[in-house]
Amino acid sequence: IAGITQAPTSQILAAGRRMTLRCTQDMRHNAMYWYRQDLGLGLRLIHYSNTAGTTGKGEVPDGYSVSRANTDDFPLTLASAVPSQTSVYFCASSDSGGADTQYFGPGTRLTVL
Amino acid sequence: GQNIDQPTEMTATEGAIVQINCTYQTSGFNGLFWYQQHAGEAPTFLSYNVLDGLEEKGRFSSFLSRSKGYSYLLLKELQMKDSASYLCAVVSNDYKLSFGAGTTVTVRA
Numbered sequence: 250i251a252g253i254t255q256a257p258t259s260q261i262l263a264a265g266r267r268m269t270l271r272c273t274q275d276m277r278h279n280a281m282y283w284y285r286q287d288l289g290l291g292l293r294l295i296h297y298s299n300t301a302g303t304t305g306k307g308e309v310p311d312g313y314s315v316s317r318a319n320t321d322d323f324p325l326t327l328a329s330a331v332p333s334q335t336s337v338y339f340c341a342s343s344d345s346g347g348a349d350t351q352y353f354g355p356g357t358r359l360t361v362l
Numbered sequence: 363g364q365n366i367d368q369p370t371e372m373t374a375t376e377g378a379i380v381q382i383n384c385t386y387q388t389s390g391f392n393g394l395f396w397y398q399q400h401a402g403e404a405p406t407f408l409s410y411n412v413l414d415g416l417e418e419k420g421r422f423s424s425f426l427s428r429s430k431g432y433s434y435l436l437l438k439e440l441q442m443k444d445s446a447s448y449l450c451a452v453v454s455n456d457y458k459l460s461f462g463a464g465t466t467v468t469v470r471a
Binding site for chain 2: 289290291292293294297307308339346347348350351352353354355356
């Protein structure tokens with residue numbers, strides 16, 4: 250059972266470049282989430298999707314976009330990366346968009362220079 | 363906005379007990395999670411409280427007081443592998459998780 254996979258594991262990116270972080274889950278969970286984790290700030294929600302075909306904005310959505318074409322995949326795109334987007338990005342999923350336990354992927358460490 | 367406070371760091375000795383406190387002020391309340399996160403790894407689920415009281419799960423227990431906006435995670439019989447960050451997260455009215463900054467626990471021999 251893979252759970253949630255993320256790719257790439259890490260990436261160094263020039264400012265202004267476009268980048269898509271990939272996230273796939275095999276648990277048939279309805280809800281998926283993207284967080285960023287920065288030292289001293291904890292995990293902050295970027296975007297979420299309660300079910301395939303729908304997405305919503307979290308606490309820090311600016312500069313990021315998502316899509317949810319099917320149940321399993323939830324890619325996060327940085328249209329034009331900036332250094333402040335240097336962070337560790339975690340994808341998570343839960344059975345529903347309610348108070349269900351969220352399960353996290355291994356993370357992507359992104360550095361924007 | 364959401365305000366979730368927990369201590370930044372705690373140190374304890376192997377075999378001892380440590381209590382990690384979390385206080386919160388959020389837009390509504392639909393439960394509180396504790397996650398464990400080892401350095402360089404993903405957060406993993408430890409506990410969920412939605413009603414007042416103590417939930418015990420092996421060496422780990424979690425307590426909630428909704429009227430006080432307060433929770434704690436109790437780690438007993440500490441082991442070296444318990445060295446990690448512990449994240450408090452509150453489910454608010456919109457059913458989204460708001461996380462505290464995390465408490466890094468260091469267990470010393």
